[in-house]
Amino acid sequence: MLDSWSLFEFFLFVFSPDQMGLLDPSTSDGRVIFFLPWQRQTIAGTTDLACDVTHKPMPTEEEISFILQEIKDYLNPDVDVRRGDVLSAWSGIRPLVQDPNKPDTQSLARNHIVHVSSSKLITIAGGKWTTYRSMAAETIDAAIEACQLKPREQHSVTETVMIEGGHGWTPTMYIRLVQDFGLDVEVAKHLSSSYGDRAFAVAKLASLTGKRWPIIGKKLHPEFPYIDAEVRYGVREYALNAVDMIARRIRLAFLNTQAAMEALPQIIDIMAEELHWSEADKRKQMEAATEFINCQMGGQVNRASRGKVAVNLTHDELQTYIKRFQLLDSGNKGYISINDIRRSFKMMSAIKSGNVVYNRFAAMAEKEQSTWQVTPTKISIDRSGGGL
Known part of the structure; x- marks a missing residue:
């Protein structure tokens, strides 16, 4: 048996249609x-390399670069990934x-193998999480044949058995969640598709937002x-644990590492209320989750790639941009989050709504453009990392 390493990446939703x-x-x-x-975004993959076994597999910059290079051929020329x-x-x-039933010792099965020995020992090997049900069905079928068993059913019924939450679910169930609980439509659709008819049990645990709409359901x-x-x-x-x-209950770590860190x-505060964690417990959970996001979800390799982009600034320019960055970076986190941008827009708005009227924004943009034109050294946009 060999171990194969596969890498996956998440991109902004604009790179693929919703249903294709x-x-x-x-x-x-x-x-x-x-x-x-x-989950409203795009998953791309994959690589396939031999590797050593580890409990904490980490993505590498080389494999990310390979996928980025390969997918460019599938997008329109005007789309720059x-x-x-x-x-x-x-x-x-x-x-x-390796399939023991095949004479070719070099052949490796990339799915799974069900092997029945001469003593009728049945072994299932290989496979992956996404094929667990069919693996189990094939194993039981092999046991029935090898041991002359007499099952009640002629064929496996697990393919059509509904899982928890499926019995009362309908495609329009989210409408009831909106009507009965006052949930945001997008949130209601998410709960319906993720929890099925258990979405009502989830909604009952939601907190009041303090707004006219939505009534309940504070976003993380x-x-x-x-x-x-x-x-x-x-x-x-x-x-x-966090x-x-x-990662597995709320899939935010798989979707966006920065958003996961912000949430x-x-x-952790909500889990602490439910599980009666102490402050020391909360710190341990934060450290473990931060390490997981940085190491196993690509947060660390993403930051390293941004750090390789050279930006040459004079001392005065450096001090100017550090001050501007610190004004936006609430809490001195070391990065500017979407919440920081939203807070800045509220400060720009005369009525603190977060909506900046056109003439106000245009005046600020014009002033910034004038400053940009006289700046001797321009900052490369490559360092922005494609957005926030």
């Missing part, structure tokens, strides 16, 4: 490339097994439909 994916099994070196829409468009990146390890991050109630529901579904919550303090 793309797969090409014939890349420049024979690996598979795909685009798939998921930049390194900064990678919002998160992660890798996983899967087993590749302003750019995503996840709400506070999902954290409380996740704890009651046995989520016991890594489990941010993490609120998530």
Whole structure:
């Protein structure tokens, strides 16, 4: 058995339609490339390399660069995929097994193998999480044949068995969530598609927003439909640490590492209420989740790639931009978040609404343009990383 390393990346949603994916099994070196829409964004992959076993697989810059280079051939020439468009990146390890039924000792199965020995010992090897049900069905079928079992059903029924939340779900169920609870439409659609008919149980745990609309459902991050109630529901579904919550219950770590870091303090505070954590417990959870996001979700490699872009500034220019950065960077985090930008817009607005009227914005833009024209050294936009 060998271990194979696969890498996946997340991009902004603009790179694929909502209901359509793309797969090409014939890349420049024979690996598979795909685009798939998921959670309003785009997942792209994948690489396939032999690796050593580790409990904390980390994405590498080389593999990210390979995928970026390969996917350029699938987009219109006017679309420029930049390194900064990678919002998160992660890798996983899967087993590749040699088929004992084939004489070719070099052949490796990239799915799974069910092997029945002469003593009728049945072994299932290889595979991956996405094929677990079919793996189990094939294993049971092999056991029925090898051991002459007599099952009640002629064929596996697990393919059509509804999972938790599926029995009362309908495509328009989200409308009831909006009407009955006063949830935001986008949030209601998310809860409906993620929890099925259990969405009503989740909604009952939601906090009041203090606004006229939506009435309940405080978002964990302003750019995503996840709400506070999902954290409380996740704890009651046995989520016991922040890594489990941010990555597997609420998939924010897979979607956007910076957004995950911004939502993490609120998530930990809610979990602390439910699980009665002390301040020391909260610090440990923050450290563990931060390490997970930085190491396994691509946060660290993303920052390293931005740091390689050279920016040459004079001492005076450097001091000017440091002061401007610090004005926006609330809490001295070391980066400017979408919440920082929103707060700045509210300060710019005379009525503190966050909406800047055209003439006010135009005047500021004109002033900034004048400053830009007399600036001797221009800053390369490559360092922006494709956005915030």
